[in-house]
Structures are given as C-alpha cells and as structure tokens.
Amino acid sequence: MAWGPWAGGGMAGVEGAEEHLLRRGLRALDPAPAVSAVGAGEESVVVADVDWERFAPAFTSARPSPLLADLPEAADAMGGGMSTEGPADKGQSFVDRLAGVSPVERSQAVLDLVRGHTAAVLGFREMKAVEPVRAFRDLGFDSLTAVELRNGLNAETGMRLPATLVFDYPTPQLLAEHVHDTLFGAADVEPEAAVLADLDRLAGAISGFSPENAARGLVEARLRSILAELGGAAEADAKSVVSQQLDAASDDEIFDFINQELGRS
Structure with a gap:
C-alpha cells in the first residue's frame, strides 16, 4: 500500500513540505477519510489526493509515463497540457500591443516577456x-517550474506551448525566438539592426555578472578588440573619402584646402 502525504502531524518538523507538495499537485491527506478509502481484495493500493492538472504535466514533462497512461484523469490533464495548436483569441492583446513597432523592438519585447515570466517563476x-x-x-x-513557465506564457500570448518547452528550447533566447516566430513569423531584420539587438542582449547578459566573475576580464578584452577594429575601419574610411576628394579636386580647390587646414605660410 502506498500513501500520499499525511496532513498535520504527518509532516511535522518539515518546514514548507506541505506547500512544496501542493505546488506539485499532491494535496495532504486527512487521515480519517484516507484510511476509509482503502478497499478490500486489491493487490496494490495507492491512496493519494492528486491535482491532476498540476501533477500530470509536470510528472511527464521530461518523458512519457506508462504509470499514468491508463488513468483517465491524468490522460485528460496531459492531453490538454501538450496541445500545440496556434495562438488563441486571448493572445491577440499581446500581439496587438506590438503592432507597428520595429522588428528589433518586437524581438526585444518577446525576449523581455520570456525573461520576465522566467524570473517570476523562479522567484527572482x-x-x-x-x-x-x-x-x-x-x-x-x-519539471514543475517548466510547467508554470509554460502556463504563464500561454496565458499571456494565447499560444499552446508544451510542458517540455525548457527542454526543447534550452535558453530564454531560444525560447523567445520560437515564441516570436510562431506569433509573428521569422524576423526580417536588417543586418545593422540585428547587430544593435545583439549588443542589447550582450549588455543585458553583462549586467548580470558579479564583480568577481572571471569572465569579466575576457569580455572586456574582447570588447576592446572590437572597438579597436571599429576605430581602425572608421579611420580607413575617412582616409579613403579624403583621398577620393583630393583625386577629384582641381588645383585651386587643393590649394584652398591646404590654406584652410594649415593656414598660409
């Protein structure tokens, strides 16, 4: 005989245990009705008060469970949670809020959405x-926080993301790209705008570094190298422009340029 968690004294001394299990879909058992629920003649009995809508999707988020496959309540919960249909009407408000913004701003808004819900789920x-x-x-x-993130994003966007989303798209960036492409189609961003968006994401990542993070020195060195490269390219472009202007200038224009830059001797 297998028992679910006992209420009251059954969890005495384990701080937060009842709340922890409740979040995962296991309600604490009142001893009297739990004992009375036991039938006779069963070879194996499980007595538990399960919230299937919460428990089943989390329990099966990483892999299918033959244990739950034959239970109608669990199957219904898993079937509803794993639907991959398109956005529902209630997601239009999120889509409408981003109507008319640039592709870069739209991509950033979706990334902020994913990061915001992730932070909320983790308690940041x-x-x-x-x-x-x-x-x-x-x-x-x-598995539980994955389901909570899925539920939050589905409610916000009207999508039908699966409970396996953190396994299918293992970083917030990859998940945000999937959400964006599903709602708006693949982003068509100019190269310059894409670079600026990448810089914004880089700035966000760097802001999370602690002062003791060993990667700070490596990142700083790489950024200085990129700046030096940009500076060199800009200087070369400026010299090229001056050279072209001098090649096309008349003698009088060249002498005027010398007088303006160096002054008369």
Whole structure:
C-alpha cells in the first residue's frame, strides 16, 4: 500500500513540505477519510489526493509515463497540457500591443516577456537576473517550474506551448525566438539592426555578472578588440573619402584646402 502525504502531524518538523507538495499537485491527506478509502481484495493500493492538472504535466514533462497512461484523469490533464495548436483569441492583446513597432523592438519585447515570466517563476525580484543565453537547467528549472513557465506564457500570448518547452528550447533566447516566430513569423531584420539587438542582449547578459566573475576580464578584452577594429575601419574610411576628394579636386580647390587646414605660410 502506498500513501500520499499525511496532513498535520504527518509532516511535522518539515518546514514548507506541505506547500512544496501542493505546488506539485499532491494535496495532504486527512487521515480519517484516507484510511476509509482503502478497499478490500486489491493487490496494490495507492491512496493519494492528486491535482491532476498540476501533477500530470509536470510528472511527464521530461518523458512519457506508462504509470499514468491508463488513468483517465491524468490522460485528460496531459492531453490538454501538450496541445500545440496556434495562438488563441486571448493572445491577440499581446500581439496587438506590438503592432507597428520595429522588428528589433518586437524581438526585444518577446525576449523581455520570456525573461520576465522566467524570473517570476523562479522567484527572482528582477528580470535582469535571467541571462538570455544561460540554460534553464542552470537557472534552477525543474519539471514543475517548466510547467508554470509554460502556463504563464500561454496565458499571456494565447499560444499552446508544451510542458517540455525548457527542454526543447534550452535558453530564454531560444525560447523567445520560437515564441516570436510562431506569433509573428521569422524576423526580417536588417543586418545593422540585428547587430544593435545583439549588443542589447550582450549588455543585458553583462549586467548580470558579479564583480568577481572571471569572465569579466575576457569580455572586456574582447570588447576592446572590437572597438579597436571599429576605430581602425572608421579611420580607413575617412582616409579613403579624403583621398577620393583630393583625386577629384582641381588645383585651386587643393590649394584652398591646404590654406584652410594649415593656414598660409
């Protein structure tokens, strides 16, 4: 005989245990009705008060469960949770809010949406604690938080994301790109705008570094190298423009240029 969690004294001394299990879909059992529910003649009995809508999607988020496959309540919960249909009407408000904005702003808004819900699920006070390129598993996700993130994003966008979303798209950046492309189609962003968007994402990631992070020195060196390269390219472009102007100038224009830049001797 297998028992679910006992209410009251059954969890005495384990702080937060009842709340922890309730979030995962297991309600604490009142001893009297739980004992009375036991029938006779059964070879194996499980007595538990399960919230299938919460428990089943989380329990099966990483892999199918033959244990639950034959239970109608669990099958219904898993079937509703794993639907991959397109956006529902209630998601139009999110789509409408981004109507008319540039592709770069739209992509950033979707990334902020994913990071904001991720932070809320994990109990972070600020969105910047969620680095766009850091894996969900490294952020502390488990099957329950994956389902909570899925539910939050579905409610916000009207999508039907699966409970496996953090396994299918293992970073906030990849998940945001999937959400964006599903809602708006693949982004058609000019190269210059794409670079600026990447810089914004990089700035967001760097802002989450602690002062002791060993990667700070490597990032700084790389950024200085990029700036030097940009400066060299700009200087070369400026010299090229001056050279072209001098080649096309008349003698009088060249002497005027010398007088303006160097002054008369």
